[in-house]
Structures are given as structure tokens and as C-alpha cells.
Amino acid sequence: MPELPEVESVASGLRTWAAGRRVTGVRVFDPRILGTTSNRTIAAGAVEEFTELLTGREIAAVERRGKFLWLPLAPERGPWRPGRAVDPSGPPLALSVHLGMSGQFRVHTPADPLHRHTRAVLDLAGPGPAEADPAAPPTELRFLDQRIFGHLGVEPLVPDPHRPGAQPDGTAGLVPGSAAHIAPDPLEPGFDLEAVGRRIQRKRTALKVALLDQTTVSGIGNIYADEALFAAGIHPLAPAGSTRISRIRAVLAAADAVMRSSLEQGGTSFDALYVHVNGDSGYFARSLQVYGRTGRPCPRCGTPITRLTVGGRSSHVCPACQRPPRRARIG
Template sequence: MPELPEVEVVRRGLEPRTVGRTISGLEVLDARSLRRQAGGEDRLRAAIVGRTLTAVVRRGKFLWWRLHDEDGAEAGEALAAHLGMSGQMRVTTPHGVPSAPALPDQGPAPDPLRHRRVSLHLDDGSRIDFLDQRLFGGLWTSPLVEAADGRAAGLGSPDALLPASAAHIARDLLDPAADLPAIARRIRERRAPVKSLLLAQEVVSGIGNIYADEALWRARTRYDTPGEALSQRRALSVLRAAGEVMERALAAGGTSFDALYVDVEGNSGWFARELAAYGREREPCPRCGTAIRRVPFMNRSSHFCPRCQRRR
């Protein structure tokens, strides 16, 4: 958490507020958020201050900004970010952007001042704050390389260039360049449980525990079914279900259970109230009425309907 829909909500929030702006300063409050930056804070400052943000791109759960120098030339490296388990990107204008008050069914209102780790100051007086309670996320620069298939690197990308640090990440299900039949075949080549394959970022990126459970419920497929036991048709059904549920989550602003995920203005997402399986242990299945079960799986939990998602 956050997963693909939440990161895409953040990307869409950052795009109109940051593209075309120049980074005028870097403020580091906790160097642990720069652990992936070669050369540390000094190298990051030298690489980004004075550079213009020309695009904000996402592949899976990875975000990055394309950078140009003052002459308009491509910088040759991107400013990359990963939100980890609890990262947030919050945008503050010169007049401030207070958190929106929470509605009763929208989750708690987060505190925008807690856990600020890094801030990027922009030339219009605005500021991008990176907040991270659990410190699994971070920012760093990475040289640009060409995507293996030569197609646009991700949503928001003007071309096939992406950070080398994200080159191993597979395309996600909201990417127009994603080849669903090929992803289904990769899943069917593995003996691993289908849920673990949905979570494997080198197979298909961006899916986490929440949306894997929801996709498998929609596709009537049990979480521990081996990938090799799926037909091509069923594997495609699982992938399409995952894409559909993430599109619905994106339209609802993502899924917020607490203050760990909010958009760039501090708003929580609404999709938690539409979840059919995840977090619904002992509640009736929306489809058949059987109680949803929760079982341990890969140091996480899997939620499923024992009737709709029977062992095959």
C-alpha cells in the first residue's frame, strides 16, 4: 500500500502542478529517504536544482520526472520516486493547501506536517513534500535507458526512455502497451500460486495484496491455484478482472484505510467501501452470501469466498 491506482492518482495530481516548473531548491529532513541515491544529498542537489520538470511518468508503482537543463536539453537522467508502504507526495502552494476534511465514509483526515522527509521547492513558490512514516520509500536519480520493447515507457511518458532502476519492472495493466495474452502465458508457465504471480512485479507490475484479492474474487479463482493449472482463458479473465477493479479504484481516488494514503491535496480515496473480498473476513460474499475467509499467505493475508473460489 499504496498500489497502482493510488500511485496513478498521485501522478495525475502532480502532473498539472509540477510539469513546466523548475526545481529551485532541495530540503532534506531525513537522509534515509535518499538511501537509493548514489552520492547522497549533494549528488541529488547537483542533479536536480535548476532543472525543469518536463513530464511525470508512472510504470507500476514507480514514479519519475523527466528533467531538462536550462537550455532545454534532456538531462539524461530522471528523478525517480517510490512511495513504499506509506509514502505521500503533497503539494503546497505559496498560500498553503490545507488537508480536506474527512467525510464519515472517506477515512481519517491526515496530518500534512507529520513525517516530512524531503521537499522540492519550485520556481513558482510551491513545494512538493515527500512524507513517509515507515521509511520504505524514497527519491533518487537514475540514468535513462530505452524500454526493451521500444514503446512509450509508461503513462505520461513522451518516449521509450525510463530510469535504469525501473527497467526490470514489467508493464502494468493500465498501460496501453501491456500485452495481456503474453502476460497470461508467463503466468501459465509458472508453478507458483496465481496470487504470488500477480504480486511479482517482473510478471505484471502495480498489483498489491488488495487488488490481487479483489481480482481473484471477480474471476472466481482461488488464490493458491498454480499458474500452470490455469487455462489461457482463465488467466486472461484474472488479468482483465484486475484491470477492471483498478480502473474502478482509480475513478474513486484509490483505497484509503487510514492516513497512510492520500492524494497530493490530502484527500483520502473512496474505494474501500466497494471492496468485495479484501478486509471482509466473516462478512457475506456479495455474490453468494457465504462468509468471506481470511488465510495467511506469503507473510500477508488472502481473502476469498470458499464457495465462489473453490479449489480446482
């Protein structure tokens, strides 16, 4: 599953190729992507409503929190009238996106053949990237999803319960309702490492389980949790409640560092299920220290990396550099 650096890499590509452009057409080839992982029952008329809400709207920006993406839509101009899809006096709307296990956005021209896993296409008009040829054909933003665990939707934006009021850039904090429960992530401006560390310390779970709780801190998925714990020299089964706050801060700082390093390399690609909007892969997999390296020597001490299960997730550790706790509660 794409984690925070991978989703931020996608967001960066969308800021280049989609922000400031107008959606002139929408085609949904598989209505299942309008549902969610837990609800694949698609209401009658969902495709028509999705198409009406997007067609003619300008993509104002591209935002991300953890693994959630949303593309705020510029307000419609002019008074509402019968038959108009959106009431301008209503709440602001956004195209909300979750990539799931295998969701991808890919930029194409209309002449490019459709991939067999293409689930929806947005036709974009207006200025593209500065480096693009002004005479280039219109852009198609295609959503591919092999396993159909991702989803798209148009939903109202609501006040951010985690960061109410004005933000450091002077804007009001708004998030999609479906992402309102998601906590801020380490790469967000103003991330309060101390406060998050204290919340983790109040958890009655293993430390890795607490790191994966997206309502406490978002964006730290399985890969980067393993890498951060290794960097901090802490075992994933260490009880969060009895871990010193200085060590929890060290893990959060390591998570920040390892995810920023991954972002510089375009994220982690293990296969074709994660690529950037231009089709390129990320290269951070070459820099992983423990994740997926079972039986291989620890890059620090040479001890073979071992694999165990924590909270139902595979975890990779160096048993010498990350000493297991004497007593651990997995939770």
C-alpha cells in the first residue's frame, strides 16, 4: 500500500499537472471506485452525480494528510438555479482520493491507449506545467486501480478538528469529512512532536501499534514504522506506556527523517502498483535498512534481520540493535 512519501509524491505530481486546470469531462468506467473499501454498494445515480459535481469545475489545489488526498474545487460563480449541480452558497467541495492498495493517477494524452485497469478519466483543460508545449493536446488524468481498494468521491470540506482556526499560512483549516478523524502527520507544518509523543505514551499497546494508529499520528505505515524503530534502536514490541518520552520523540524524529529521505527518492516502489503520475518509479526501496530484509545482515552489526508479527502486521528487526523488551503487551 502506498504510504505517506508515496502519496506525497503523487500529490506533488498532481500539483504540477492538475492544479489550476478545469475539468471539462468525466468518464467512469468502473463505478466501484466511487465506493469505499468497506462499502462497495454504489447508489443509483452515483456516476451521474459524480460527473455533474466535477464537470466544469477548476481544481484549486492539491492537499494531503497522511495517506489521504483531496483536490479542493474552486467555487462556482454566479447564482444557483434549478438544474445547476452545486449551490454556490453551500460548503466548499473537493475531489477526495484514497489510493488504497494499488490506486494510481497517470497523466496521458487522448491518443494514448487505455490501460485495462483504468477506472476513471478526467479531461483537463487550461494551462499545464510551465515546461509543457502550449500546443500540446489536452491532458487526461487517468485513475488506475488493479485491486479496486482505492476510491474517488466529491464531498464537502469541514473544519479541521485537529487544527481549528487559521493556519500558519493564514488559511482556514478544512478537510474532507471522510478524513476528519485522521491526525496530522510528521511532514505537516506545525506538527507538534511533543504533544503526539505524549499521546503515544498514554497508549496501552506495543509502540509499533501506536505508531500505526492513524488517529494518533497519520502517515507512518508499516514500512516506515519498521525503518524508524530501527533508526531509533527500539524494538517494535516495546510497550508505549513504559517507553521514555525521549525515546518516543526519537522514533517520531526518525520517522520524519526517513520519510523525508524517501520523498527525495520518489518513495518506495516494489512493483508497478506504485508509480508517479508520469509513470516513474520511486527508488527508496534500495535504501531500506530492515523492512523486507529477513535473513539478510543488519547494516550496522551484521546480525541477520528477523521477521515477527506485531498487531497483525509483519515487522522486521535486528535482534541485536533492537533488544526485545522483557515483557511486552501487544494490544
